[in-house]
Amino acid sequence: MASGVLYSPVESWLHRANPLTKLCGLVWIVSLTFVLPPAWVWGLVGLILLMALALGMGRAVLQRFAATALPFVASISIVQALFIVHPDARPLIGPLSISDIGLAHAVSIGGRVAAIIAASLVLVTSTHPSVLLRAFDAAGWPPALAFLFASPLLMIETFGNRAKAIRDAQATRGLRLKGRFLSRVKSIPALVAPLVTTALIEADERAHVLAGRGFRAHARRTTLEPVVDAPFERPLRIVLLALAILQIAVRLWL
Amino acid sequence: MALIEIRGLSAAFGNTTVLDQLDLSVEAGTTLAILGGNGSGKTTLARHLSGWSGDGDAVRIDGKPLAGRSIAERASLIQYVGQVPSRHLSGRAFSVRDEIAFGPENLLLPRGEIARRVEAALERTGLTGLAARDPFTLSGGEQQRLVLAAALAMEPEILVLDEPVSNLDPEARGEVLDILAELVGRVTLVWLDTSPELLRQLGGRLLRLEEGRLHEVDPLELPPKTDIAATEAKLSALPTFRAAAYEPVPVALGAAASPPVLAVERLSFLYAGAAPLLTDLSFRVGAGEILALIGPNGAGKSTLLRLINGLLKPRAGRIEIAGRDTRKLRVDELAQHVGTVFQEPEYQIFEPTVRREVEFGPRQLGVAKAVIESRRDAALTRTGLVVEADRHPLDLTHAQQRFVAIASVLANAPKLLLLDEAQRGLDAVHTERLEAILAAERAAGTATVIISHDLDFVARNATAILDLGAR
Amino acid sequence: MTTNTATASLISTRVLVLIAAAIVINIVGGQINDALRLPIFLDSIGTVLVAVLAGPIAGGLAGLLTNLIWGLLTNPVAAAFAPVALVIGVVAGILARLGWFRTLWQAAISGVVIAFFLTLVAVPIQVYLFGGVTGAGSDFAVAYLSQVGQSLFGSVALTVFGSNIIDKVVTALIVWLLVRQLPQRLVTGYDYLKFSRA
Structure with missing residues (x-):
């Protein structure tokens, strides 16, 4: 969940x-x-x-x-x-x-x-x-819309854990996270950049994977277990x- | 006519040629194994083959280039399974079952057909019991089985496997290999890998990717199979200590080391709300020693590493590094003494050049400029990255990125070195380079702790073993 | 790229996946901000990043959906401010198209411009829909300013602009820095990037 x-x-x-x-x-x-x-x-x-x-x-x-x-x-x-x-x-x-x-x-x-x-x-x-x-699927809404809604919900935990792993990795290299105000501001790139670059690597790969699974092959999609009205x-x-x-x-x- | 026809495929990255007029033809139903080192162009080839890169007609599948086909047609023709399973999840499904159904649903297949394919894929990959789980909470091995299941549900004619098990531990590897063995002959398999050992397991035709082209391989020119008996003999000759979560360790490992670089005394640790993970653990690692931590997943290997570098603090007992109590120092202060190479180099890389990335550690530690430069140059030389110093670390191969992480730790000149599965996914050349670094550190009096599932690697490099999995 | 040729659509699958990731980066950015104990938000890095890589439509969508998902996960009030997040993405995308993410100074000024436009949208929502408050700490500022004689409109505008300007400048600078430094293999295929790379 x-x-x-x-x-x-x-x-x-x-x-x-x-x-x-x-x-x-x-x-x-x-x-x-x-x-x-x-x-x-x-x-x-x-x-x-x-x-x-x-x-x-x-x-x-x-x-x-x-x-x-x-x-x-x-x-x-x-x-x-x-x-x-x-x-x-x-x-x-x-x-x-x-x-x-x-x-x-x-x-x-x-x-x-x-x-x-x-x-x-x-x-x-x-x-x-x-x-x-x-x-959404049953109502024939565009698959892209459902994706934009679902994907962030599924990835929040993964990204949160990754942000922690990045923090840990930089700290073991000597990055001080509780220093003075200016040094904390300066450490933002070390924490944010790996999050962004890994997200871009993933976006590239996942876009191909989605196309490989037929995502947006048609304007709508069907669903295995439809919602019954x-x-x-x-x-x-x-x-x-x-x-x-x-x-x-x-x-x-x- | 052959199912896959590649004629004169070339690809370049920047000024570097990756594939050079490559030719290949594969008949339907064959199993093809392509052997290539880190950075030989395996992934580039796999991406062109699967239609992920390139839109020329150098690659023809079933007589036609992929670029001229519809998404639905391609999806039923070829599926690509890669190295990092989580990146091959759709990111749209809240359960394993939904993930497998995602592809067939996109193709607007009849509901009965979708259900049949989903059940068949669940069964074939042994995921029936996990059908309701959130895909992102599965282990790496389970995720890779799910990626396979989702690919199989498309009922493709060709399955491209790009190092499908190199990120998995041995147990998960075995499970994935069993699934793949079942597929031999039913689907055209193209498997690209660094390890001849793995490629041999499925049989079939063997080619080598070298200098941008494919070459036939004479089975005799391959390195001989690893001698299991020799590895076991070496392992049993090493001093080995066993620790169980529920009982104190009776033996003091490394008691002779004096003064020790790392001293763990009566260490206990548990995560809040969980059973004890480490109980009353004591050992020492002296200068020039390499201790290997082994044991199954969940035995506490990574936890122990995180206790040593200060990311976690002991519940009871103490850990000292060169005489300093880890509880009394912040993680960034401990970084002067302990260097950690984590499994994912991309979680730490953030500078635009290899050079700056390697300098980052010593800069944080406030080392003098001249010292930073000499340490940086030495680390780049030892990791074979001098030529790459001005490139972006993320433009390098996975193996080279691993060495960027190693170089940035070496530049901190730690007395204690921690490596978490640093050998994973490296080809023979890069493994040798890593082992040379380990040997040099050993000779220089650095103490080292490694986590490795690769017992051959342990047998070749460790001076002692701590088995955390004894039950 | 060959994969997206079959369905012609406004937003390519690659940008779609990027938007999804950007939404999560917005949310996790807020957590990083908390970990560093900084007095800003850092919750629109993803939105501005997408705007610079893929343009105002993608940027606006990233912002809009971030707040809708926030509304779903924590506080429905956030969803009402989705138009504000949309404006952040759209304005950032337009600024990127005009070449205002090329240099450090341009990026800093872009941050100020973004803060200005978001205030224009946020103030009417906060005043007419919510009577001037949001249930967060900044309500104290609104209360104080009203007390010292500002109109409610003025109090809210000053509070919103004041609490956002540093955050948006820092965000624009981070994105400028990131985009300048991205590796070659990650940036091919993002059409908008050429407007921001000198």
Whole structure:
């Protein structure tokens, strides 16, 4: 399993759903956060997190939600309510003032970002990258696109280990990594150059290997284990996208 | 008509001719072994043969040059397996099964046919049990079997093998060789390698690549097979000590060395959350001694090397180099005393010329300019790189890159030299050069620790053996 | 190169593989930055490298995908800033085409230009989508500047430009150095390189 991927392997209807349907759902939720009143958006956040809990991936989602959404909400509340000088600002302590307009901004923007983070996390946690790739293939998307998505995920760990090996090799030749500021800056090339040159050597070789395996021989490719759509999923995707477009239109015109 | 027809193939790198009007014809179903030293042009030939380089019509496969064929057609005709298996993975598949299916899927084959090919390839390469694993987490040997499986799933007529086992340990080599032996006669095999020993294993026609052309080889002119009995006799004459992870070593290896260059005392080490790897290990290596660390993968050979050069610190016990405790010095301070030649020279090469690359170490250590220059010139001379001094290290052959790494360590003038599989993939000429350097260091009073899976190399060079694999 | 003749496409397979590697170099570059405890990011070396080797489209794609993958792996907020990473790659590619990666000074100025354009794109996203903050340490700077009388727009712009300028100059210089020194056998086939090699 590629490192860093959030996927949590449990059984649920959401895990079985076609990743493309889930992507459409995410687009719909994002557009929803622009039309719902702030209180409703916060309700949506709660709903999404409850769903994650009910489907058995609460731990993974909540942990990451706490690490990403909470600092954002805290930061926006402090900056908008206390630091930015809105017209209705009342002095608080010292140089700080408090503003209801700022607070309202914070609640609104904070809720929207929290909802989008929560929905994205549910998508990522319930979708193994390889299933997403199969969905791309089944939908006839260009093979190059799926490659650009998959390849970095697979190579992060390899490159991370290689960066460590390079660091070790240069240190045993006498490179000091914890010296003065300027000497640390000067040591960047010794650490980065081998990473880049090995990547270029690999890119050359892998490009030939891919062509040798028939990569991009045709504009699309087939897949050994296709993602099966439930009977209602295709129409559901269309409905979700249509709703999303409608909501964005409403938001822009009203 | 022959399946492969090469007429007047020439190739050059810069001003150097690599292939010179080379001719070759290979009938379908034959096994062809091409013997060539490091830098003789094997890879260049293999790349032209597989359509990776060149777009002329010097190379014709089945009557037509590859350049005139579609990607799909080429893929079903010829497959290339190289030296570094991880570079031959697609980088697009999250499991072994997906990796094998990748090629057939690209060709839009019917699903049933893809499934049949995947199962057959898994079976043939013994990977059925690993089908769900992430390809990038496999060992080198497993990855090479996967590369073979993925190539076989394309059902090619020709399989080009460019030193397919030179980066593998003996056990993994055996597994890959067994798979290849099964393919003899079913697929046209073109195997290029430095080792006549390996090439002999598959039989078939034997050619030598020399000065850019292919020459017939008389089996009698090949060096005789290595005498296994003689190697074993030599090995058993060397003082050998066995260490097991679970019990202390009763014997003090190298106790006579006084004062020792390297002293390991009651060393214990384990990785967090894993079983003990080294327990209560004690040994010494004196000036002019060459200690060989042997044992299977996972026995702790590389870990021990990393403990000695300071990249890891002991859990218990101590390691002293020329009287200095490794725990009290940073890695870059230890570099004055210990030099390490790692397996992958490309992980350290970053300067634009060989000359500057070799100077890098002594510059870091703050050595005087005149000394840097004399050490650099001596190291270049000893490694045979004087002519290449102004070239980019990565434009050299793999063997020469290894010697760039060795030269950059020699330029630090260490008292203790550590070599991790430095002989791997070297042809006879380069192996001799490496052994001459080892002998000279030995005579000059340097202590050396080597890791090697090649027992012939150990028998020829070591003065003592530490076997970490005794169970 | 012969391998790519069969399918004519915007981006050759070789550049495609290079982009994938560049995305990983961006991510690992951030780790190297942490290991050296430098006060910059070093997370767009791959993007600028691809831009110089293969042009603005490839560079932009490398940047865009880096942030989308980051969004997937760590923080979805990063994905919203994907257009910023795209602009880094596109601007670097255009500068390379104009020959602004030939000398040390040109590369340094290119770094400043990249920082300028990325600020143009980053500020509206940060202000209108996120109310001026990102949930990272630089929010303190935004807070301080707003307090001392800057508008939110001005505070964010100053913070973004200030925190990026050194990083982008260092990145441009590293790429300049690397590209100047690449071995012969690695650079054949990258069409854009001729614009950056004096």
